[in-house]
Amino acid sequence: MTITATARDSGNIKTVIDRLQHLLDDDLGHVEMLLRARAKSPVDIIPDLSGYIVSAGGKRMRPMLTLAAAHAVGGANQATHSLAAAVEFIHTATLLHDDVIDESDLRRGKPAAKSVWGNSASILVGDFLFARAFTLMVDTGNLDILNILSNASSVIAEGEVRQLAAQGRLDLPTEDYLAIIEAKTAALFEAAARAGALTGGGAEHADALAAYGKNLGLAFQIVDDVLDYGGATSVIGKVVGDDFREGKITLPVIIARRRGRSEDHAFWERALDIETQEESDLARAIHLIRSTEAAEATIAEAEAYANLAKAALKPLPDTPWRNVLGELADFCVKRAY
Secondary structure: OOHHHHHHHHHHOOOHHHHHHHHOHHHHHHHHHHHHHHOOOOOOHHHHHHHHHHHOOOOOHHHHHHHHHHHHOOOOOHHHHHHHHHHHHHHHHHHHHHHHHHOOOEEOOEEOHHHHHOHHHHHHHHHHHHHHHHHHHHHOOOHHHHHHHHHHHHHHHHHHHHHHHHOOOOOOOHHHHHHHHHHHHHHHHHHHHHHHHHHOOOHHHHHHHHHHHHHHHHHHHHHHHHHOOOOOOOOOOOOOOHHHHOOOOOHHHHHHHHHOOHHHHHHHHHHOOOOOOOOOHHHHHHHHHHHOOHHHHHHHHHHHHHHHHHHHOOOOOOOHHHHHHHHHHHHHHHOOO
């Protein structure tokens, strides 16, 4: 399927994600087959647990980024499919580990895997998926790509540890927050886009696509963080408050606390301590984030990174693929409204 053959149908696609999934339909079919095949194991709990979380879906944002980056500079191939699957396995493994660390009960609207199989099984199957990701990388026979994604895996782990160490630090500088999300989220976006460029035959555009991926990942995570407090509106299609209940210090909290009154500081200190947090605290936290316009300021920060992502695409060939990548950056911000 080529993008030019389907562009005329774009009016029937509701969002850029829907359009990307439509345009990448054939490629995503190959990726899904790889995900199912490589998650197989004679140890029953492994395919059961991994199939449970992989089949839960999600938008497949990172595999789509890998595939679209390849198409933007030449085209996707079997190596691109392997890398897209590897990227999804890395992401899924981190979700399994995160749910144990964060003591999360839900994931994508379903009971978290650790709630069904327990913490130990979730951690070990996450390790299995990491290993499967590396076998998929090796299949490409490209040491540069193996280096890119293995480094990204290390950076992601460092980011998670940094976030854990920052928990409860109400004086966390914005720069430290950005360093955390750059490591735990943007690093995989960056690696996915760079690896996609290399498999697509566009090595000369790898740096540009890596910069696009990094800034897209930052915008994506910043918006996710403000969505935890309802985004820019009071009605959204997701449960709010997970980060708050876990005591995570994110950008809307940093801004609201900085702009708030002195008496509000005591509230944040108590409410973000999971030992002293009360059920009614989330409503007040959302009120403070709205009254200080911290939500709008956070979204503006995300928009700045989305604009950097779009600017990074300028050296790429002028094709519909470049345009849809630009629209993807806009979509990341529009989710907040």
